[in-house]
Amino acid sequence: MTIRALRDDYHGEFKDSLEKFGGLQLLYLGWDKHQMFCSSRAFPLPPEMRFQELLDNVMPEAFGQHPEFTQINWNKAQWILDNSAFQPDHSKTLTEMGIGHKSLLRLVTPELTGYKGAGI
Amino acid sequence: MSPKKLNLKDKYKLLTRDLDWEFSYEDRKEAFPYEEFEGIKITDWDKWEDPFRLTMESYWKYQAEKEKKLYAIYDAFAQNNGQTNVTDARYVNALKLFLTGVSPGEHAAHLGFAFTGRQMGGIGARVAAQMQSIDELRHIQTQIHAMSHYNKFFDGFDEFNHMHDRLWYLSVPKSFFEDARTAGPFEFMIAIGFSFEYVLTNLLFVPFMSGAAYNGDMATVTFGFSAQSDEARHMTLGLEIIKFLLEQHEDNLPIVQKWLDKWLWRGYRLLTLVAMMMDYMLPQKVMSWQEAWELYFEDAAGALFKDLERYGIKMPDYTDTIKQEKEHLSHQAWWIFYQYTHAAAFHTWTPSAEEMDWLSEKYPDTFDKYYRPRWELAAEMEAKGERFYTTGLPQLCQTCQIPMAFTEMSDPTQVSYRESIYNDERFHFCSDPCKSIFDNEPEKYVNAWLPVHQILQGNCGGGGLDKVMEYYHLDDGVANLDFEGSPDAERWKDWKGVA
Numbered sequence: 001m002t003i004r005a006l007r008d009d010y011h012g013e014f015k016d017s018l019e020k021f022g023g024l025q026l027l028y029l030g031w032d033k034h035q036m037f038c039s040s041r042a043f044p045l046p047p048e049m050r051f052q053e054l055l056d057n058v059m060p061e062a063f064g065q066h067p068e069f070t071q072i073n074w075n076k077a078q079w080i081l082d083n084s085a086f087q088p089d090h091s092k093t094l095t096e097m098g099i100g101h102k103s104l105l106r107l108v109t110p111e112l113t114g115y116k117g118a119g120i
Numbered sequence: 121m122s123p124k125k126l127n128l129k130d131k132y133k134l135l136t137r138d139l140d141w142e143f144s145y146e147d148r149k150e151a152f153p154y155e156e157f158e159g160i161k162i163t164d165w166d167k168w169e170d171p172f173r174l175t176m177e178s179y180w181k182y183q184a185e186k187e188k189k190l191y192a193i194y195d196a197f198a199q200n201n202g203q204t205n206v207t208d209a210r211y212v213n214a215l216k217l218f219l220t221g222v223s224p225g226e227h228a229a230h231l232g233f234a235f236t237g238r239q240m241g242g243i244g245a246r247v248a249a250q251m252q253s254i255d256e257l258r259h260i261q262t263q264i265h266a267m268s269h270y271n272k273f274f275d276g277f278d279e280f281n282h283m284h285d286r287l288w289y290l291s292v293p294k295s296f297f298e299d300a301r302t303a304g305p306f307e308f309m310i311a312i313g314f315s316f317e318y319v320l321t322n323l324l325f326v327p328f329m330s331g332a333a334y335n336g337d338m339a340t341v342t343f344g345f346s347a348q349s350d351e352a353r354h355m356t357l358g359l360e361i362i363k364f365l366l367e368q369h370e371d372n373l374p375i376v377q378k379w380l381d382k383w384l385w386r387g388y389r390l391l392t393l394v395a396m397m398m399d400y401m402l403p404q405k406v407m408s409w410q411e412a413w414e415l416y417f418e419d420a421a422g423a424l425f426k427d428l429e430r431y432g433i434k435m436p437d438y439t440d441t442i443k444q445e446k447e448h449l450s451h452q453a454w455w456i457f458y459q460y461t462h463a464a465a466f467h468t469w470t471p472s473a474e475e476m477d478w479l480s481e482k483y484p485d486t487f488d489k490y491y492r493p494r495w496e497l498a499a500e501m502e503a504k505g506e507r508f509y510t511t512g513l514p515q516l517c518q519t520c521q522i523p524m525a526f527t528e529m530s531d532p533t534q535v536s537y538r539e540s541i542y543n544d545e546r547f548h549f550c551s552d553p554c555k556s557i558f559d560n561e562p563e564k565y566v567n568a569w570l571p572v573h574q575i576l577q578g579n580c581g582g583g584g585l586d587k588v589m590e591y592y593h594l595d596d597g598v599a600n601l602d603f604e605g606s607p608d609a610e611r612w613k614d615w616k617g618v619a
Contacts, residue, residue, distance in 0.1 A: 003563035004304070006157050012567035017545060020577050028515040028548070030524075033533050036497060038456040039523040040535065041512035044576045062512055082546070083539065102546040104515070104537060118493040119533030 140243035165242030209612035228297035230256035315383035318358030
């Protein structure tokens, strides 16, 4: 049973389905062990955005406030997409790489341990 | 012959149980259309024991007497400029959180109990729910009146009702009550009547009311006292409903257990706001969140669950997680509000050196290791004139709607991410219980009005943050941002003659 409702044929409205975002899709971005940012963030992005554009234009808005941001070596950065290890191709688009609507993409930088090495 | 005076017992019977009638020409099932779909089996409503032992007539008399006393004190508080006697203007931000976040919940409870007071088949239960419904309406009114005096001197109160339907963090309490109110009558009674008003109530009211007492807020303390006897009645109703359902039919046990598992977690997540209020917002602290949790949940609710064991009820599995989270919760929560306070209707601030020492003492295993450095970073940025307001919008949990800020208890520096895929769409959760609540009823939670997604869909004023602020009725530079430099802070300095 997917809901206990008065009528068996009740269905909820999918409030955040793809078509509600005017041609964009949602991407959540997190930076593991960098808790200066209290949580991962939500960005509406074009599905045809290339990964390089994501790095150049979206990452600074997401995490640029962190003192370690400028030290990130993007060639060595590790990624977790929807809870699985992920190897991006910087020239490919989000769609081409299987980054879908409401995907969660986490940046992992083991050499950067956060403010005072405390994971912040 | 003079009219005979009724004895108390007869009077009680006539004015409560005797208000019911038999359905001779209408189908009883049509009169109570919500009574069966939840799967609860009631074999005999006559077994219901009235928890209040009150007739409406005496109820009005008691309540009117309490109101008279309460409003006399409100008047005295206003005439004596009671707002100048609080410990510090920062305290008033706890009241802003209360009025915007808690008081509308009283109204939601009023509506919910009015619904169960109509839809439960037993007259005893209906009368009790109706009385509680009226109590809840009284509570939101007396809370508004207690705080209306502060509204004359502090920012962030005036649009509380408008904000409740719109602001990102207020969707947490709002969706909590809407979840309960859109359930059937018995789930609502277990959700609000038992889980919230019985098991968790002391973790909501005692912290706010003792916080008021410790911080010189006579108006709110008096409201608390005036509500106390109502709350005591609500607790007896909560206990009666769970015992009644469990005694009526053995098939009710798994349903009730599932509701308890769901609602104690939903309630606990909601109390995150109380945790940060206790540890960070009260200038004069009462006790830590951890101490409150131990006293009011681990000790008190522990005994209650022992008592319910004879019905087969078990303490929810996740209480061990909560036990670990109690050392982290308030710190993680205040950090959310600290960095998003530009979009909040109350002020936040960096804890002072003395406050941090208090936190170290209260949280010896976690504060210095995980949280003190956050405040040091914040203080460092502030000293450079770059007070930390974060960019972008947070990812929210689909169930509790709190930003995804909670961490794994096995590694408190790692955010806890959970997800489910339903109908090819991805949904995200802050925790295992929030995920399993969704998984049990996905058709309910796909419908959640998540503030961040609504902003990004253009449904909150459209455009940028300035439009969202207009949509919120949030005065930028007045009711939001850091306490330091706020109009509240300036007025306070003026009153106190501090340069």
